[in-house]
């Protein structure tokens with residue numbers, strides 16, 4: 480497997496169990512809770528797992544991602 484951006488083979492595959500939730504900021508949106516599975520970093524809500532390139536920093540995924548639940552939920556609350 481090569482980096483999708485720079486073709487480097489120096490790809491770091493990272494995974495870590497998330498047992499106490501997470502804290503995320505996306506622009507002005509703040510979220511605390513179970514790990515979201517729509518942010519490109521997890522397929523499960525309790526396991527952070529991603530691959531990134533040690534040469535260029537690119538996380539290996541299909542970008543751009545669709546708008547996340549975090550962004551949508553926060554925008555709905557602002558309408559109050």
Ligand SMILES: [Zn+2]
Nearest residue numbers: 482485532535
């Ligand atoms: Zn790269």
